[in-house]
Amino acid sequence: MDDLLRRLRTGLPAEALITDPDVTASYAHDMASFCEAGTPAVVVLPRTVEQVQHVMRTATALRVPVVPQGARTGLSGGANASDGCIVLSLIRMDRILEINPVDRIAVVEPGVVNAALSRAVAEHGLSYPPDPSSWEMCTIGGNIGTASGGLCCVKYGVTAEYVLGLDVVLADGRLLTTGRRTAKGVAGYDLTRLFVGSEGSLGIVVRAVLALKPQPPAQLVLAAEFPSAAAACAAVCTIMERGHTPSLLELMDRTTVRAVNRLGNMGLPDTTEALLLAAFDTPDPAADLAAVGELCTAAGATQVVPAEDAAESELLLKARRMALPALETVSTATMIDDVCVPRSRLAEMLDGTAGIAERYDLTIGVCAHAGDGNTHPVVCFDHHDQDESRRARASFDAIMALGLELGGTITGEHGVGVLKRDWLARELGPVGVEIQQGIKRTFDPLGLLNPGKLF
Amino acid sequence: MDDLLRRLRTGLPAEALITDPDVTASYAHDMASFCEAGTPAVVVLPRTVEQVQHVMRTATALRVPVVPQGARTGLSGGANASDGCIVLSLIRMDRILEINPVDRIAVVEPGVVNAALSRAVAEHGLSYPPDPSSWEMCTIGGNIGTASGGLCCVKYGVTAEYVLGLDVVLADGRLLTTGRRTAKGVAGYDLTRLFVGSEGSLGIVVRAVLALKPQPPAQLVLAAEFPSAAAACAAVCTIMERGHTPSLLELMDRTTVRAVNRLGNMGLPDTTEALLLAAFDTPDPAADLAAVGELCTAAGATQVVPAEDAAESELLLKARRMALPALETVSTATMIDDVCVPRSRLAEMLDGTAGIAERYDLTIGVCAHAGDGNTHPVVCFDHHDQDESRRARASFDAIMALGLELGGTITGEHGVGVLKRDWLARELGPVGVEIQQGIKRTFDPLGLLNPGKLF
Numbered sequence: 014m015d016d017l018l019r020r021l022r023t024g025l026p027a028e029a030l031i032t033d034p035d036v037t038a039s040y041a042h043d044m045a046s047f048c049e050a051g052t053p054a055v056v057v058l059p060r061t062v063e064q065v066q067h068v069m070r071t072a073t074a075l076r077v078p079v080v081p082q083g084a085r086t087g088l089s090g091g092a093n094a095s096d097g098c099i100v101l102s103l104i105r106m107d108r109i110l111e112i113n114p115v116d117r118i119a120v121v122e123p124g125v126v127n128a129a130l131s132r133a134v135a136e137h138g139l140s141y142p143p144d145p146s147s148w149e150m151c152t153i154g155g156n157i158g159t160a161s162g163g164l165c166c167v168k169y170g171v172t173a174e175y176v177l178g179l180d181v182v183l184a185d186g187r188l189l190t191t192g193r194r195t196a197k198g199v200a201g202y203d204l205t206r207l208f209v210g211s212e213g214s215l216g217i218v219v220r221a222v223l224a225l226k227p228q229p230p231a232q233l234v235l236a237a238e239f240p241s242a243a244a245a246c247a248a249v250c251t252i253m254e255r256g257h258t259p260s261l262l263e264l265m266d267r268t269t270v271r272a273v274n275r276l277g278n279m280g281l282p283d284t285t286e287a288l289l290l291a292a293f294d295t296p297d298p299a300a301d302l303a304a305v306g307e308l309c310t311a312a313g314a315t316q317v318v319p320a321e322d323a324a325e326s327e328l329l330l331k332a333r334r335m336a337l338p339a340l341e342t343v344s345t346a347t348m349i350d351d352v353c354v355p356r357s358r359l360a361e362m363l364d365g366t367a368g369i370a371e372r373y374d375l376t377i378g379v380c381a382h383a384g385d386g387n388t389h390p391v392v393c394f395d396h397h398d399q400d401e402s403r404r405a406r407a408s409f410d411a412i413m414a415l416g417l418e419l420g421g422t423i424t425g426e427h428g429v430g431v432l433k434r435d436w437l438a439r440e441l442g443p444v445g446v447e448i449q450q451g452i453k454r455t456f457d458p459l460g461l462l463n464p465g466k467l468f
Numbered sequence: 469m470d471d472l473l474r475r476l477r478t479g480l481p482a483e484a485l486i487t488d489p490d491v492t493a494s495y496a497h498d499m500a501s502f503c504e505a506g507t508p509a510v511v512v513l514p515r516t517v518e519q520v521q522h523v524m525r526t527a528t529a530l531r532v533p534v535v536p537q538g539a540r541t542g543l544s545g546g547a548n549a550s551d552g553c554i555v556l557s558l559i560r561m562d563r564i565l566e567i568n569p570v571d572r573i574a575v576v577e578p579g580v581v582n583a584a585l586s587r588a589v590a591e592h593g594l595s596y597p598p599d600p601s602s603w604e605m606c607t608i609g610g611n612i613g614t615a616s617g618g619l620c621c622v623k624y625g626v627t628a629e630y631v632l633g634l635d636v637v638l639a640d641g642r643l644l645t646t647g648r649r650t651a652k653g654v655a656g657y658d659l660t661r662l663f664v665g666s667e668g669s670l671g672i673v674v675r676a677v678l679a680l681k682p683q684p685p686a687q688l689v690l691a692a693e694f695p696s697a698a699a700a701c702a703a704v705c706t707i708m709e710r711g712h713t714p715s716l717l718e719l720m721d722r723t724t725v726r727a728v729n730r731l732g733n734m735g736l737p738d739t740t741e742a743l744l745l746a747a748f749d750t751p752d753p754a755a756d757l758a759a760v761g762e763l764c765t766a767a768g769a770t771q772v773v774p775a776e777d778a779a780e781s782e783l784l785l786k787a788r789r790m791a792l793p794a795l796e797t798v799s800t801a802t803m804i805d806d807v808c809v810p811r812s813r814l815a816e817m818l819d820g821t822a823g824i825a826e827r828y829d830l831t832i833g834v835c836a837h838a839g840d841g842n843t844h845p846v847v848c849f850d851h852h853d854q855d856e857s858r859r860a861r862a863s864f865d866a867i868m869a870l871g872l873e874l875g876g877t878i879t880g881e882h883g884v885g886v887l888k889r890d891w892l893a894r895e896l897g898p899v900g901v902e903i904q905q906g907i908k909r910t911f912d913p914l915g916l917l918n919p920g921k922l923f
Binding site: 113114115116117118138139159160162166167171173174183187188189190191193194195196197198199200201202203204206207209210211215227228250253254256257258295296297353354355356357382384385386387420421422423424425426427428429433437440441442444445448449451452453454455456467 | 645900922
């Protein structure tokens with residue numbers, strides 16, 4: 014430990030090292046509930062690539078594990094500390110190095126906050142689409158580590174699709190540059206994409222070239238009330254089958270709608286079984302909303318409310334943004350699942366989840382990026398109640414099992430981390446796990462980078 | 469050799485094996501000029517996954533190299549045979565297994581021809597965007613191996629963005645499933661993307677889950693004539709900077725325009741220095757063409773011709789499609805380069821290429837996916853003339869060096885294969901090469917899969 018600190022200090026300024034155990038303890042975990050977290054030996058907050066290289070060289074020399082962190086808004090324990098580790102927080106590497114409107118790229122350091130980037134590129138008429146719920150806090154480095162999604166993915170895709178190239182400090186401190194600044198490129202294996210979603214287990218991203226899009230017109234939102242989750246899911250399928258390209262297609266189940274109403278006095282219909290929100294940022298969004306509204310009605314919607322302007326749209330979106338905070342008020346604790354199924358199986362996923370809630374005698378509210386088939390069942394439980402906590406964990410697993418059964422994945426956008434480690438092997442199968450572990454060894458033969466995550 | 473054939477026959481029907489040297493010789497190479505190609509021991513044409521597994525198990529048992537092939541329309545020698553290898557042609561695995569309009573996916577075998585898939589999904593109102601020039605012949609498996617691009621990439625991206633999941637037979641015959649059928653998914657490292665563009669060096673793709681898009685409206689094309697390549701490139705930059713999203717943005721230089729005129733009596737202006745084609749498949753393409761036409765005029769275009777209907781658009785596109793065949797008539801041989809630069813550097817790339825043509829006393833025609841900064845300088849030379857052949861090769865290298873100097877890549881969409889093997893290391897650098905070779909070893913420890921390609 015003394016040796017570790019002494020060596021770290023040779024390449025880092027004093028202000029970049031935190032050793033006070035009260036403070037380092039606050040870096041021990043991200044926002045996932047009930048994931049194990051160890052006690053870090055030290056927290057380092059570098060400002061330069063060279064400092065990160067120094068940290069990794071030191072870690073390799075002394076065989077000390079390193080846990081990279083962004084804003085720790087993750088939901089799977091992917092940033093949780095291991096005992097005796099170096100927590101490597103990238104939040105001070107927060108410079109936007111370049112915004113290029115002709116090439117439609119930005120070059121950023123990993124600690125740039127998602128919203129800060131979005132605002133900066135907006136000044137150039139550009140947008141950086143990935144918009145996780147935590148966008149006001151989460152960092153681009155964290156987004157890359159977890160391959161974050163968000164509300165706009167149904168039209169604009171996930172973080173992975175916006176990462177063109179990376180500078181990465183490897184476990185031994187060497188600097189690797191992957192990818193490109195160009196729109197296209199196929200020189201060698203796609204290492205860039207391998208890092209996206211790797212949860213800091215292959216290297217430390219210290220710089221990223223990101224693709225940008227032209228800023229779309231403001232979106233207009235429609236809300237539709239359904240007498241059953243199945244009817245809402247049928248509407249989702251029809252909307253997508255008919256070739257519409259909504260910029261958002263979100264579903265909230267009855268439990269979620271009621272929780273939102275209680276928290277926010279939103280005036281949503283308390284009797285509804287499912288609320289669907291659809292948005293379009295097309296040249297004529299009102300026409301698209303009208304067409305989609307008709308499809309909703311045909312699918313059984315009892316009420317269809319298209320917003321007429323940005324303010325009304327924002328109000329409807331506010332309800333969706335309150336979904337998680339509202340469900341968190343239902344009991345003392347929540348576990349947020351993240352199962353993604355083919356959208357044609359969405360109704361089965363929702364009905365099955367309702368059945369699981371009944372079977373385990375729990376409140377489970379579901380909000381979903383319905384257009385992507387990505388559901389977030391939120392298991393609400395009293396963590397003081399041992400039996401309820403046990404049932405909550407069991408229901409969480411049952412939901413993942415159902416997702417896999419329906420041809421889906423255990424995680425659409427939150428990642429594996431600690432939370433779903435046991436389930437990853439189930440999804441990948443033995444050949445998949447063996448290959449993935451081989452890749453891990455190629456980058457990190459000593460197993461120092463974020464140990465205990467993924468596998 | 470006898471042992472190889474005997475073993476192969478135990479798991480393959482007689483019609484799946486070709487041993488006649490006259491016939492196997494015809495499988496020795498793809499469409500790249502002047503790349504070395506060996507003599508295959510045998511060509512196998514399996515119809516099932518099990519047969520592919522049998523081939524790979526046999527190859528591993530006997531340590532025989534395997535060269536996977538699609539339609540052999542590649543332009544970098546990536547499908548060229550090694551001496552004594554098994555050529556594994558996937559063209560008979562050509563079934564479209566599923567088209568699902570709700571999930572917007574298709575599941576296909578690798579031998580499905582790109583155009584066959586495009587037509588099949590069009591019947592469901594869907595499109596599979598990647599459209600390499602060889603789309604009437606090339607296979608999806610080949611497209612995945614080379615990460616193919618095409619004309620529509622500027623709006624719709626490359627093959628990589630449409631591959632959601634794969635079934636892959638590994639070097640030792642085991643079956644690996646990667647990715648998903650869902651719109652999103654982040655469970656483990658992105659192995660799917662690793663296979664895209666891997667040129668058959670990591671495993672044999674035997675099934676692919678592909679993402680589809682709704683069919684866009686028919687595109688309308690505009691042609692603009694410029695007094696210099698630099699002016700045309702300036703127009704490209706302005707068009708993209710202003711946030712337009714053309715479905716095609718192609719440039720032909722003077723040499724290309726004249727060659728097309730000679731071959732096709734196209735009536736293109738023989739005096740032009742650069743011809744730009746822009747297309748839009750938006751709800752109101754005429755309005756977009758008008759806006760882009762104005763930007764072209766402002767950038768110095770001497771003539772701007774917007775097509776008024778599909779027939780006129782098709783005629784303009786025909787000129788572009790004739791570019792390569794037309795340049796092939798200039799001399800006895802051509803070498804097609806594929807350098808991609810940031811689009812802000814496109815003018816420098818074109819001017820530099822003109823300088824290289826002059827320096828080496830050669831005809832080099834350039835057509836470019838200008839919106840992507842992806843240029844195809846076509847070096848025309850007499851392959852009977854030794855000195856000219858040497859200069860052609862030298863100019864080809866000079867073009868790649870220029871591309872790297874401008875922050876670009878040696879290959880935007882054609883791949884590395886044999887042709888650019890020496891240049892790959894230059895682009896990746898020593899750390900990149902070492903990591904890439906480590907990945908290769910993880911999948912193919914015996915080095916049997918497409919040896920001599922990439923590295």
